[in-house]
Amino acid sequence: MEHAHHNHEMAAVAAAAANQNSMNQDHNNHDMSGMDMHMAMFYHFGSIETILFSWWSTKSAGGIILSSFILVLICFMYEGIKWARVCWKKRAYEESVALGEHNAVPIQRKLTPAMIGDTALHALQLIFGYSLMLVFMTFNIWLCAAVVFGEAIAHLVFRFMYPDLERFRGFGGGQEETCCG
Incomplete structure (x- = not known):
């Protein structure tokens, strides 16, 4: 019985396995069309970060500090929008009360x-809420602290400036809105 053809099959299997192994290594080494896949998935201190956009990147402690101040300003804009919406709801409610629309008249839907x-x-x-969440998901301690500090201080400032709006925050839905909506 001739067994010489078995060596050719084993060589083909070994070559296929080597080719597959080579393809796996190439797949693991490429960078997914220019995306850097080295994002830390744990809390860390550092100064090299990309924040929300490819052009917003930091390479030094000064860049992290400047970005942190910008994030605090974004937190103030986010809270300002939340409180502006509450102010509009309060004004609309007061106008409807003044016009006597809260009697037994059915509500008509109109845009x-x-x-x-x-x-x-x-x-x-x-947009602001989800963007702040994505910044937090960089897991950079400094950026996370900027988001938490900015949100806490902005909330305190707006609550102090507009105490009469506090009872209207959940107006219409019965609940306070979460960070992202």
Whole structure:
């Protein structure tokens, strides 16, 4: 019985395995179309970060400090939008009370400029909220601290400046809105 053909099959299997191993190594070494896949998935201190956009990157402690101040300003804009929406709801409620619309008259559904404005502000609020969440997900301690500090201070400032709006924060839905909506 001739067994010489078995060596050719074993060589083909070994070559296929080597080719597969080579392809796996090439797949693991490429950078997914220019994306840097070395993002830390743990809390860390550092000064080299990319924040939200490829052009917003830091390479020094000064860059992290400047970015932290910018993030605090974004937190103030986010909180400002939330409180502006509450102010609009309060004003609309007070106008409807003044017009006597809260009697036994059924509510008619109509699209108003105020509703469109509130929807636009809500969309902007979502963009800021999710962007701040993504910054937090860099797991950089300094950036996370900037987001938490910025949100806490901005919330305190707006709550102090507009104490009469506090009871209207959950107006309409019965609950306070979360960070992202």
